[in-house]
Amino acid sequence: MADSKTNTEAYLRMYRQMVRIRTFEDNANQLYLSAKMPGLTHMYSGEEAVAVGICEALTDNDRITSTHRGHGHCVAKGAEFQQMFCELLGKEEGYCRGKGGSMHIADQSHGNLGANAIVGGSMGIATGAALRAKMQGADDVTVCFFGDGATAQGLLYEVMNMAALWKLPVIYACENNGYSEYTKTDEIAAGKITARAEAFGIEAFEVDGQDVLAVNDLATKLVARARKGEGPFFVELKTYRYHGHHVGDINREYYRSKEEEQDWKANRDPIIRFRSWLVEQGVASEDEIEAMNAEVKADAAAAVDYAIAAKYPEAHEVDMHVFTDIEHVLA
Numbered sequence: 001m002a003d004s005k006t007n008t009e010a011y012l013r014m015y016r017q018m019v020r021i022r023t024f025e026d027n028a029n030q031l032y033l034s035a036k037m038p039g040l041t042h043m044y045s046g047e048e049a050v051a052v053g054i055c056e057a058l059t060d061n062d063r064i065t066s067t068h069r070g071h072g073h074c075v076a077k078g079a080e081f082q083q084m085f086c087e088l089l090g091k092e093e094g095y096c097r098g099k100g101g102s103m104h105i106a107d108q109s110h111g112n113l114g115a116n117a118i119v120g121g122s123m124g125i126a127t128g129a130a131l132r133a134k135m136q137g138a139d140d141v142t143v144c145f146f147g148d149g150a151t152a153q154g155l156l157y158e159v160m161n162m163a164a165l166w167k168l169p170v171i172y173a174c175e176n177n178g179y180s181e182y183t184k185t186d187e188i189a190a191g192k193i194t195a196r197a198e199a200f201g202i203e204a205f206e207v208d209g210q211d212v213l214a215v216n217d218l219a220t221k222l223v224a225r226a227r228k229g230e231g232p233f234f235v236e237l238k239t240y241r242y243h244g245h246h247v248g249d250i251n252r253e254y255y256r257s258k259e260e261e262q263d264w265k266a267n268r269d270p271i272i273r274f275r276s277w278l279v280e281q282g283v284a285s286e287d288e289i290e291a292m293n294a295e296v297k298a299d300a301a302a303a304v305d306y307a308i309a310a311k312y313p314e315a316h317e318v319d320m321h322v323f324t325d326i327e328h329v330l331a
């Protein structure tokens with residue numbers, strides 16, 4: 001029940017953020033299909049409630065690490081369309097000055113330590129960020145997003161061991177979308193995923209990743225506990241990606257059926273579900289929701305136009321802002 005002004009604002013913010021992610025992805029897909037975007041990209045559509053439910057529980061001071069499917073995390077953590085589209089198109093005004101692209105997008109100003117094309121690659125970064133918080137006596141929390149396929153990486157077991165021993169303020173958020181590239185998770189992952197974290201004495205939870213309120217409720221509780229030094233935690237979020245593994249993966253029938261895709265889209269879509277709830281609870285009218293959708297669409301279209309017209313970095317800057325010197329890092 002929408003029971004206070006603060007809650008109402010949070011509900012509308014979460015709805016809007018989910019729509020922003022879906023809209024961003026629709027535009028990114030279009031840019032790729034019309035050959036305006038270089039490289040490869042992985043769509044987050046279908047998984048919006050995971051990033052939004054969790055990031056709504058975080059402040060700008062809290063950190064996240066992201067994945068190759070990272071646009072949703074980036075938007076949810078507060079990034080702007082314009083700089084994101086510039087990054088995807090390799091333009092100078094992008095978050096990483098056009099040198100990161102889709103799979104390496106980062107936004108330090110909102111605590112997004114970055115996407116990572118190496119499956120599981122951000123697990124050490126997240127755990128290191130949490131170790132830094134503990135050593136400095138800071139109260140920020142880091143959320144490490146990764147996919148079900150990344151649970152096959154040995155690094156996860158090294159970092160969970162350290163995080164558990166040192167009681168680090170980190171939350172491992174496993175986005176279980178049922179597939180690792182073109183393989184069903186059930187065919188490659190033995191036992192329960194949460195049991196793997198429990199083996200290290202880490203409290204682990206399962207949640208419906210299509211239900212933004214359930215995700216946000218759990219995340220809010222765990223973030224508060226992690227701040228008090230009760231972490232680490234592990235959460236498995238059951239979700240689904242609507243597109244192929246990457247934008248070029250268009251013939252998917254050999255590894256999943258059209259009926260399965262249709263069932264998730266028609267019956268478990270996080271945006272449709274939350275929209276119905278908002279209307280039923282009287283948080284927003286259909287007209288207000290339509291107006292919000294249209295506003296987001298217009299914002300995205302303007303940002304795309306801006307990014308297409310924006311400048312590329314100069315050729316002589318090719319190795320600028322790519323390396324850092326260790327003295328600077330240690331200072």
Ligand SMILES: Cc1ncc(C[n+]2csc(CCOP(=O)(O)OP(=O)(O)O)c2C)c(N)n1
Binds near residue numbers: 149
């Ligand atoms: C270390 C490493 N191994 C393999 C790959 C190739 N690869 C890219 S994405 C992917 C599957 C990842 O599956 P999952 O972690 O479930 O994330 P999802 O794509 O489902 O979001 C693989 C094997 C890679 N990028 N890095």
Ligand SMILES: [Mg+2]
Binds near residue numbers: 149176179180181
């Ligand atoms: Mg997966």
